[in-house]
Amino acid sequence: MTETLAPEIDSRDPASFPWSVFHHRHPVLIERVANALPRPSAQRDALDALLVESTSGVVTAPDVESLRHEPWPWWRPEYRGVPWGETPFLWAESYFYRRILDAVDYFVPGPWRGIDPYAPTKAAELAGHPVDEELAALDDLATRPLDEQWDALVRSSLWGNRADLSFQAGPSAGTGVGGVIADQTPAFRALLHDRPAGAVHLIADNAGRELLPDLILLDHLLDAGLATSVVLHVKPHPYYVSDATPADVLAAIARLGAAEGRASAVGERLAGFVRAGRLELRAHEFFCGPLPYQAMPADLRAQFAEAALTISKGDLNYRRLVGDRLWHPTAPFAELTAHFPGPVVALRTLKCDVAVGLSAATVEALDATGKAWRTTGEYAVVHVRA
Numbered sequence: 001m002t003e004t005l006a007p008e009i010d011s012r013d014p015a016s017f018p019w020s021v022f023h024h025r026h027p028v029l030i031e032r033v034a035n036a037l038p039r040p041s042a043q044r045d046a047l048d049a050l051l052v053e054s055t056s057g058v059v060t061a062p063d064v065e066s067l068r069h070e071p072w073p074w075w076r077p078e079y080r081g082v083p084w085g086e087t088p089f090l091w092a093e094s095y096f097y098r099r100i101l102d103a104v105d106y107f108v109p110g111p112w113r114g115i116d117p118y119a120p121t122k123a124a125e126l127a128g129h130p131v132d133e134e135l136a137a138l139d140d141l142a143t144r145p146l147d148e149q150w151d152a153l154v155r156s157s158l159w160g161n162r163a164d165l166s167f168q169a170g171p172s173a174g175t176g177v178g179g180v181i182a183d184q185t186p187a188f189r190a191l192l193h194d195r196p197a198g199a200v201h202l203i204a205d206n207a208g209r210e211l212l213p214d215l216i217l218l219d220h221l222l223d224a225g226l227a228t229s230v231v232l233h234v235k236p237h238p239y240y241v242s243d244a245t246p247a248d249v250l251a252a253i254a255r256l257g258a259a260e261g262r263a264s265a266v267g268e269r270l271a272g273f274v275r276a277g278r279l280e281l282r283a284h285e286f287f288c289g290p291l292p293y294q295a296m297p298a299d300l301r302a303q304f305a306e307a308a309l310t311i312s313k314g315d316l317n318y319r320r321l322v323g324d325r326l327w328h329p330t331a332p333f334a335e336l337t338a339h340f341p342g343p344v345v346a347l348r349t350l351k352c353d354v355a356v357g358l359s360a361a362t363v364e365a366l367d368a369t370g371k372a373w374r375t376t377g378e379y380a381v382v383h384v385r386a
């Protein structure tokens, strides 16, 4: 048993990855949010002020006006006046994204209410040519043996996680795919193929090029009888840049439906599954919170307890699943996720310092490369807790 808690990650060290997120990625992101739509100057000023505060100032309280409309239940008064880098990274990043929404009047009654600040980037990604190519590959896949199809669908969902838009904004974005460094795909397969079918839940991560393969995988589960129903958990409102919201799911299903070939059939089938209640969308507020899944509220816990299997997508969900701490990379995934109320599979590309469930030999080999293997997104894991 991993008895002692590893240190919680923060962003105080200028040589650290979390520091670079605040100081290198966030300026690019703020610029993009500020310019993607013609914003009133008050919004631009609020975005600029947030950047200054979060890189060189101390934490200030959320805007009272916006809090009145949509409270952020995870505000921690004890962090007021503390340099951002000294608060836990998970909390600080989450609060940063919440403050972006405040800056663009997302929750305030009026013309800007509900306008997703990341919508232009999400839409451009969905409309892009690479998506056509990726969807066209489905036609060829249909002719392959079932086992191969399964592996390909899992791999697309896994590597789809590499496409998150915040990741593309950073200077340390990886250049080539390094590989799957812990691969429990056979155990994942067995959980769905060797047991009676039940409800499968998927905790989504990013919209666009990640959500499309996730939806295609869910369609396969329903169509092949590997799941009796599927529940897709998304964010109730925009969160980390490209995080999927209900609107993004509907856009992705429409994109599939409007594509050529097999993708179009998948899109139509998914729309039918939604109508029939076999694909259910849920958007719990906890998914926009800075807490580990160990601290999930009872109503959400009860939902996962009913699932035959939950699939957790992406880096942020992984951090919340195992805890945003500097675990030893060989710490067992199954132990760190024992709190989760049912079998869980994590499909994640590595984009932060959290690494667990690796063999000592793998860690040694990765360290020997001299690369920042934990953060470049070039490496991925498929972890299972049955």
Ligand SMILES: O=P(O)(O)OC[C@H]1O[C@](O)(CO)[C@@H](O)[C@@H]1O
Binding pocket: 021, 093, 161, 164, 166, 167, 205, 206, 240, 313, 314, 315, 316, 317, 319, 351, 352
């Ligand atoms: O979209 P994903 O896979 O959850 O990745 C988001 C990740 O990006 C970062 O915000 C910055 O790299 C991480 O802190 C976070 O975990």
